[in-house]
Amino acid sequence: MKTYKFLSYILALGLLLTVSSCDEDTLDEIDTNPNSPTDVPLNLLLPQAETDVAFAVANTDVAWYSSVFVQHTAGVHAQLQQADRRASLNDATLVNNTWTTIYAGTLPDLNLIIEKGSAGGDQEGFLIHVGIAKILKAFTIAIATDTWGRVPYSEIGQGAEQRQPVFDEQQQIYNNIQMLLDEAIADLAAGGPNPGARDLIYGGATVPAQSIVDSWTRAAWSLKARYYNRLSNINPTESAQQALAAAENGFSSSAQNMNFAVFTSDATGQNPWFQEAADRQHLAVSQRFVQTLQGLSDPRLDVLVAPAPSTGEITGAPNGTQDNDQASVLFSDPTDFVLNATAPVPLMTYDELKFIEAEAHLRLGQQVEAVAAFREAVLAAMQRQASLSGTAAEAYVAQIVADGLSLQDIIQQKWISFFLYQPIEAFADYRRTDLPELPHPISRAPLRFPYPQSEIDANAGNVPNVQLTDGVWWDDGTED
Numbered sequence: 001m002k003t004y005k006f007l008s009y010i011l012a013l014g015l016l017l018t019v020s021s022c023d024e025d026t027l028d029e030i031d032t033n034p035n036s037p038t039d040v041p042l043n044l045l046l047p048q049a050e051t052d053v054a055f056a057v058a059n060t061d062v063a064w065y066s067s068v069f070v071q072h073t074a075g076v077h078a079q080l081q082q083a084d085r086r087a088s089l090n091d092a093t094l095v096n097n098t099w100t101t102i103y104a105g106t107l108p109d110l111n112l113i114i115e116k117g118s119a120g121g122d123q124e125g126f127l128i129h130v131g132i133a134k135i136l137k138a139f140t141i142a143i144a145t146d147t148w149g150r151v152p153y154s155e156i157g158q159g160a161e162q163r164q165p166v167f168d169e170q171q172q173i174y175n176n177i178q179m180l181l182d183e184a185i186a187d188l189a190a191g192g193p194n195p196g197a198r199d200l201i202y203g204g205a206t207v208p209a210q211s212i213v214d215s216w217t218r219a220a221w222s223l224k225a226r227y228y229n230r231l232s233n234i235n236p237t238e239s240a241q242q243a244l245a246a247a248e249n250g251f252s253s254s255a256q257n258m259n260f261a262v263f264t265s266d267a268t269g270q271n272p273w274f275q276e277a278a279d280r281q282h283l284a285v286s287q288r289f290v291q292t293l294q295g296l297s298d299p300r301l302d303v304l305v306a307p308a309p310s311t312g313e314i315t316g317a318p319n320g321t322q323d324n325d326q327a328s329v330l331f332s333d334p335t336d337f338v339l340n341a342t343a344p345v346p347l348m349t350y351d352e353l354k355f356i357e358a359e360a361h362l363r364l365g366q367q368v369e370a371v372a373a374f375r376e377a378v379l380a381a382m383q384r385q386a387s388l389s390g391t392a393a394e395a396y397v398a399q400i401v402a403d404g405l406s407l408q409d410i411i412q413q414k415w416i417s418f419f420l421y422q423p424i425e426a427f428a429d430y431r432r433t434d435l436p437e438l439p440h441p442i443s444r445a446p447l448r449f450p451y452p453q454s455e456i457d458a459n460a461g462n463v464p465n466v467q468l469t470d471g472v473w474w475d476d477g478t479e480d
Contacts, residue, residue, distance in 0.1 A: 039122075042113055042129045043198045049109045050200045053136050054260030056101040059272045059345050059421065062147050062449065064283065065095065067423035069445035070415065070430050071288040071438050074317035077326035080282040084319055086442045089468055092453035095147070099452040102144050103156065110137045111157045117192070128213060129195055131187035135220050138180040139347065142227060145173045146428050147449050149472040149480060150464050164459045170473035177227050181220045188213045188220075200262045201347075219258045222250035222353045226425075229356045230474050232363065233432060240360035247357050251350040254380050261344030270341040273420060277328075277339060284331035288438060289419065290316030292412070299396060303386035304419060306335045320441040334420050338385075345421045351380035352425070355414040362407060371405050374413070381417035411435035431475045447471045 067073045068084045075084035082088045113133035117126035144151045153173050155165035194209035202215040224246035231239040251257065263271045276282065285305050293301040301314065308315040310329050317323070317331035325331050333339070354377030361370035378397045382388040400409055411429055415436050418426040430438065431447055438445070446468035456463050466480045473479050 040112075042117055042123050042126050043195070045109055045113050045116075046129055046132065046195055046198050047200050049106060049113065049133065049136060050260065052101060052106045052109065053140055054201075054345055054347060055272050057098065057106055057140055057143055058347060058424065060098065060276075061095045062098045062143065063273075063421075063424050064276060065449070066427040067283065067420070068319070070418075070423050070426040071286045071319050071440075072415075072419050072423050072426065073283040073289075074286040074319045074321055074331070075282060076284045076317055076321065076331060077282045077324055078280065081321075081324065084321070086320070086440075089446055090450055092450050092456055094452075095449050096452040096454055098147070099144075100454060102140055103152070106140050107137065107156060110134075110140070125192050127187040127190045127192040128209060128216075129192065131184040131213075131220075132195070132199065132216055134180045134184035134187065135216060135223065138177045138184070138227075139223060141173060141180075142177055142223075143424060145170050146230075146424070146472065148451055149448055149466065149470075152462075164462060167462050167464055169479045171479065174227060174231065174474070178224060181224050181227075184220050185217055188217050201258060201260055215256060218249065218251050218256050219348055221246050221248075222258070222348050222350075225250055225353060225356050226348065229360060230428065230432065232359070234474055234477060236363050240363040243356055243360045244364075247353055247360075250353050251348075254350040254384055257346055257350055257384070258348040259344045259346050261342075263342045263344070265341045271339070271343045271345065273345075274339055274341050274343065277333065281326045281328055284317040284325055284328065284333060287316030287318045289416075290314055290332065292436070293416065296400075297396075298416070299388055299392050300382060300386040300416070303388070304335060304338055305332050308332045318441075338420055346384075349380075349384065349417075351377045351384060351417050352414070352422075353377075354380060355410060355417065358405070358410050359407065362405065362410065367405065370410075371401050374401065374405055374410060377417070378413050381413070385417065385419070407433065408435055431471065447475060 064080060065083055068075050068080055075081035079088070083094075088094070110133045114130050114137070115121050116123045117130040117133075118124065123129075141151075141153060145153075149170055150167040151173070152165035153168040153176060155162050158165075191209065191213065195203050195212060196207065197203055197205045199207075199212055202212050202219075225243045228239050228242040228246060263269055267275075270278075290301070290305060292298075293305075305314050305316075307313050308329070308331050314332050315330070317325065323330055354373045358370045358373035358377055361367075361373060375397050378400070379389065379393050382393045382396070400413070411433050412435065414429060415426050427445070429435070430445070447470060448466065448468060450468065451463050464480055470476075470480045471478070
């Protein structure tokens with residue numbers, strides 16, 4: 001955020017110095033870029049905002065570091081190897097890019113969609129667009145607060161009038177997330193012009209508006225279940241009841257998954273994880289992930305993880321390894337089936353929702369219902385991740401629940417289902433439940449990310465003074 005403001009200031013200052021003798025009309029003309037319109041219609045804002053959320057917010061820096069922390073992957077080169085060795089984690093530039101994307105790009109765009117399409121806006125009545133934007137805003141601010149704890153929310157979007165926003169308490173932010181999703185559901189029901197192909201998640205040139213409304217409404221309810229369940233340490237019973245009530249209106253099959261699936265083979269449009277592997281090669285599949293699937297005789301292993309070139313066998317990288325493997329020779333990578341230029345990234349899925357239901361039922365002592373939801377969750381995850389179904393999948397589930405179902409079983413299978421593209425959610429579950437068990441040769445993963453240097457420089461008086469070992473509110477009940 002600081003970088004963008006500073007750049008704007010320098011450009012403005014340069015113009016003033018250059019044209020100080022010009023009249024006001026000349027200044028207005030010079031200050032107008034014909035290739036950069038000042039008013040952008042909703043049909044252009046929406047696809048850009050969806051791309052930012054799916055690409056830069058949910059599937060770059062924070063996701064890559066979280067993947068190492070939850071041991072889906074191991075860092076085998078450069079910054080991610082350093083993070084896996086627990087070095088430089090206090091570096092305030094660690095995830096600067098994600099913070100800047102959220103606060104200088106994504107949230108302003110989403111707020112503009114909401115403003116323009118709501119009552120009094122210049123595109124008043126575009127309430128399907130508004131509903132989608134509110135869902136994406138809730139999703140984005142949830143990633144922000146789960147990553148850093150207290151973050152700016154109530155005072156953002158005021159431009160020059162508020163350059164030093166307060167950092168709101170996470171409890172209040174979570175209340176606002178639920179309010180946003182409730183508002184989104186109401187906006188979607190009110191209807192409006194069809195976003196059609198401009199909606200890159202559920203839309204399309206021939207998709208009717210009602211279908212888009214139905215899909216996004218189910219997504220909103222499913223996300224409500226996710227964020228209610230996040231509060232299991234705050235209020236175990238109420239969070240379970242609220243999650244289950246929301247889930248009743250959520251996804252009813254994997255066909256309704258909230259996926260971003262419009263990546264291209266062009267270098268600028270590729271899946272971000274594929275770009276990371278092609279350009280940096282900082283990650284390998286972790287030994288923990290490989291050994292977990294081997295221990296469970298999980299039939300997904302060969303579909304998800306490729307043999308290492310050096311051994312011809314699936315070989316996971318130990319977390320905290322001293323071995324550099326930027327050449328991807330020593331250790332296994334994800335298979336091409338999982339990781340390719342156009343591979344879709346899931347943002348919320350039916351199997352995640354069923355895992356949430358299983359956990360909530362278990363917390364309420366409803367073992368039969370928990371087992372039924374767990375079974376459906378694992379079967380859906382196996383089908384989505386590896387196209388596996390039928391007898392082998394059923395037998396796999398049966399062996400897990402043969403002696404009853406535990407929270408360890410649920411979170412471990414959910415952790416597997418989050419490979420490769422949802423480590424941010426896996427990291428939240430790990431901090432919330434301390435599951436699955438992820439021993440590390442140096443130390444356990446941190447409980448939050450450091451605040452970015454850009455915000456420390458611009459807003460030091462409001463940035464919380466916390467340590468990486470301090471839990472966020474939904475984890476330990478304190479706001480720090």
